[in-house]
Amino acid sequence: MTSPKTGSAVSSSGSEPGRPPLWRRLADPKILVLIVGFLVVWQLASMVTEPYTVPRIGDVLAAMGTTLSTPDELANLLTTLARVGVGLVVSFAVGLGVGLLAGTFPAAGGYLLPIVRFVQGIPSLSWVIIAVIWFADVETRVLFVMVLVTLPGFALQTYDSYRAIPPELRDMARSFRPTALSMFREVTLPAITPGLFTAWKVNLGLGIRMVLIAELVGATVGVGAQLLSAQQLFDMASVVSWTLLLAFCVLLLQALIDAIEASALRYRGAGRAAARRRPAPSAPAAAKG
Amino acid sequence: MTASTTGPDTVIAFDHVSKTFPGHSAISDLDFRIGRGELVSVVGVTGCGKSTMFNLTLGLFPPTAGVVRVQDHDPHRDFEWFRKRVAVVFQDARLLPWRTALQNVCIGMKFAGVPKPTWDATARDWLARLGLAGREDAYPHQLSGGQRQRVSLARAFAVDPELILCDESFSALDEITAQTLRAEFVELVRAGGKTGVVITHNIGEALSLGNRVLVLRPPGHLADDVLLPTDATPEETAALRARVLRAMNPSAELDPGAAAAPNTDIAQAGAQ
Ligand SMILES: Nc1ncnc2c1ncn2[C@@H]1O[C@H](COP(=O)(O)OP(=O)(O)O)[C@@H](O)[C@H]1O
Ligand SMILES: [Mg+2]
Numbered sequence: 301m302t303s304p305k306t307g308s309a310v311s312s313s314g315s316e317p318g319r320p321p322l323w324r325r326l327a328d329p330k331i332l333v334l335i336v337g338f339l340v341v342w343q344l345a346s347m348v349t350e351p352y353t354v355p356r357i358g359d360v361l362a363a364m365g366t367t368l369s370t371p372d373e374l375a376n377l378l379t380t381l382a383r384v385g386v387g388l389v390v391s392f393a394v395g396l397g398v399g400l401l402a403g404t405f406p407a408a409g410g411y412l413l414p415i416v417r418f419v420q421g422i423p424s425l426s427w428v429i430i431a432v433i434w435f436a437d438v439e440t441r442v443l444f445v446m447v448l449v450t451l452p453g454f455a456l457q458t459y460d461s462y463r464a465i466p467p468e469l470r471d472m473a474r475s476f477r478p479t480a481l482s483m484f485r486e487v488t489l490p491a492i493t494p495g496l497f498t499a500w501k502v503n504l505g506l507g508i509r510m511v512l513i514a515e516l517v518g519a520t521v522g523v524g525a526q527l528l529s530a531q532q533l534f535d536m537a538s539v540v541s542w543t544l545l546l547a548f549c550v551l552l553l554q555a556l557i558d559a560i561e562a563s564a565l566r567y568r569g570a571g572r573a574a575a576r577r578r579p580a581p582s583a584p585a586a587a588k589g
Numbered sequence: 590m591t592a593s594t595t596g597p598d599t600v601i602a603f604d605h606v607s608k609t610f611p612g613h614s615a616i617s618d619l620d621f622r623i624g625r626g627e628l629v630s631v632v633g634v635t636g637c638g639k640s641t642m643f644n645l646t647l648g649l650f651p652p653t654a655g656v657v658r659v660q661d662h663d664p665h666r667d668f669e670w671f672r673k674r675v676a677v678v679f680q681d682a683r684l685l686p687w688r689t690a691l692q693n694v695c696i697g698m699k700f701a702g703v704p705k706p707t708w709d710a711t712a713r714d715w716l717a718r719l720g721l722a723g724r725e726d727a728y729p730h731q732l733s734g735g736q737r738q739r740v741s742l743a744r745a746f747a748v749d750p751e752l753i754l755c756d757e758s759f760s761a762l763d764e765i766t767a768q769t770l771r772a773e774f775v776e777l778v779r780a781g782g783k784t785g786v787v788i789t790h791n792i793g794e795a796l797s798l799g800n801r802v803l804v805l806r807p808p809g810h811l812a813d814d815v816l817l818p819t820d821a822t823p824e825e826t827a828a829l830r831a832r833v834l835r836a837m838n839p840s841a842e843l844d845p846g847a848a849a850a851p852n853t854d855i856a857q858a859g860a861q
Contacts, residue, residue: 472683475647476700476748477672486696490687567687570728 355537363541377545380515380523383439384507387446391503395451396496399458400488413459420452424510428517438518445514450503454496461495462488497561501554508550598625599658600752600784601646606655608641608809615641616652616809628778628785628799632792633837638809639788643756646786647677660751673701676745678774680757682737684729690716690740691725697744715743719773735766742770746777753778755787759794771798792833796826804836812836 325331339357346354367373398416402409427448431441465488473487515524523542530538562569601623608616616638623629631639644650645657648664648671657663662670676697684693694712699705716725719739729737738758745753755774759767775798778785789795795802796817806812813836815829 468679468681468683469685471644471649472677472679473700474649475675475677476697477669477702478700482700486685486699490685565687567728568730570731 352534352536355540359537360540360544363537364545367541367545376522376526376542377549379521380511380546381549383442383446383515383522384504384511387443387511388450388500388503388507390443391447391450392454392496392500394447395454395499396458398451398455400462402455402459403462409459412455416452416455419448420456422448424449424513428513431514432517438515438520441518442511442514445510446507449510450507453503453506454499457495457499458492461492464495465491493564494561497557497564500557504550504553504557508546512546597661599623600625600627600660601786602656602658603642603645604656604658606645606652606657608638608645608650609653614808616645618655618810619805620655621803621811621814623784623786625784626782627801628775629787629801629803630795630798631786631788631803631805632790632795632833633805633812634807635790637805637807639805640756641809642805643677643754643786643788646754647671647675673703673748674750675752675754676701676748676750678738678741678745678753678755678758680761682729682734682741684737684740684744686729689726689728690721690732690736690743693729693740694744694747698747701748701750703748711747712743715747716740718777719743735762735770738762738770742774742777746781749781750783752784752786755785757788757790760790767794775799792830795833796821796829802829802833804833806837 342354343357346356351359367377398412402412402416424445427445428441431444435441435444469487469491470483473483478486511522512524512527515522516528519525523546526542527539530536530542599622601621603619603621606616606619607614619638619642631642633639645652646659646664648657648659648666648668651665657665659671660674664671664675684690685696688696691709691712694715695708698708698711703711713722713725716722716739719742721736721739721743724732724736727736729740732740738761742758758774759771762770771794774785774787777783785799787794787798789798800817800819802813802815802817803811804813804815813832815833815836817829818825821829
């Protein structure tokens with residue numbers, strides 16, 4: 301709250317710092333009611349339908365247990381997660397560069413941003429088809445799809461966060477004549493960090509959804525490939541088991557990002573209650589030029 | 590005041606300087622010198638180009654016409670040369686919200702290229718001198734407006750600059766806090782043998798702060814240059830106040846009350 305502008309720019313992006321951790325959210329009675337209700341409905345439905353329509357809870361749990369305890373099976377899950385991880389890291393590196401470039405040099409931004417926005421508007425499935433035609437190698441295909449689908453989010457979020465840095469703060473820093481590196485490390489990077497976390501959370505969900513589609517075409521290892529073969533065998537228990545395993549992994553990863561974010565942005569929470577009690581900067585501020 | 594060369598004792602020299610932003614002129618034909626060890630106030634109605642004059646002094650952008658020399662260097666071209674030689678205190682403290690008070694002071698030194706081993710002790714020392722001992726680890730949002738401005742004063746003084754600029758640094762604070770900080774600032778500038786330039790829109794502050802008042806009038810040219818006597822009688826002060834007000838805004842003469850009011854603010858004087 302150095303100035304009204306500074307305060308708002310820093311809190312404009314990123315999630316609420318006061319958001320409780322995952323385990324606390326799971327302990328919410330409403331969540332428990334939902335889970336129990338879901339299991340009851342599932343159990344009842346599985347009793348009146350064929351296993352290939354609604355599998356039994358026990359079968360799904362057994363499939364999950366097998367997956368987690370068989371290295372060859374587990375490799376599918378880990379491979380998919382690794383593909384998401386590599387894709388997001390590459391995309392993040394490129395997106396960060398593109399966003400900073402566009403923010404620092406408006407001339408470059410004038411060319412880069414329209415391209416990024418255009419790419420963002422292309423349906424993900426089109427990228428999958430293009431990847432199949434262009435690349436024979438499965439890993440290249442998946443990486444290509446992952447990067448093109450998540451890059452716009454990283455680039456645009458970086459750009460927007462960069463643009464939101466208050467010029468007053470930059471002028472203050474520049475008045476001390478910092479090196480470009482000091483300026484980046486002390487002002488630019490901390491100022492865009494909340495936006496970067498937002499981009500990571502959005503892109504994690506997007507990446508997981510996309511990787512399965514990319515894996516449907518040509519992959520022999522990975523959750524997508526397993527889902528495809530389960531579908532061909534009408535093995536609904538496996539379909540549900542793989543889906544749930546992946547969904548749990550996403551929850552865990554989101555919790556991990558939340559934890560890193562909370563730690564990186566803990567300055568915001570420091571003495572929060574005390575700060576709220578204090579009145580805003582004195583009134584004459586409104587009269588100045 | 591119109592000599593086109595700068596002597597060894599000239600710290601700031603504006604030589605027929607103009608600055609035009611797209612569409613309008615912020616500074617036009619501004620011409621003045623400020624000497625070593627001077628403590629000069631700059632007054633003028635809002636929007637008359639005071640901050641732009643500071644930004645030119647800092648070299649944040651070049652002038653459209655004319656020459657700006659600071660310590661005989663071009664502040665825009667020789668930007669790096671001024672590292673550790675100049676520091677600014679802005680109206681809003683402009684602290685980094687993700688850094689504590691102590692770290693904010695250290696970062697000024699880091700930016701200015703002060704060797705790292707001295708940061709911590711210097712920062713603690715300046716925070717203590719500005720009455721913030723014990724608040725080193727507070728984040729900006731945990732400090733009051735006055736305390737934040739103290740941190741920004743500490744940040745500026747910690748790099749030990751030869752020239753220190755204040756842009757309405759005390760005007761967002763309540764009058765008691767402002768008076769205390771103003772007095773501390775004057776004391777620190779004088780004790781450190783520094784040159785100080787202080788923008789203010791409080792005429793009382795301008796008349797009591799330093800040895801000289803520069804009066805700007807839109808669009809950014811010098812309307813008056815008032816040397817202040819060391820021991821002014823109340824009558825002299827009243828006369829000087831009237832002179833500054835008149836220079837700032839010639840139409841203020843129409844309002845006889847304005848010059849007589851003890852704490853006339855430029856905001857009011859310029860409002861009519
Ligand atoms: N970066 C800028 N771009 C465009 N116009 C500006 C900029 N900075 C200042 N101005 C304009 O220049 C004039 C002088 O502004 P400023 O120097 O901030 O005045 P003061 O500090 O005396 O209130 C104003 O009309 C202001 O709108
Ligand atoms: Mg100003």
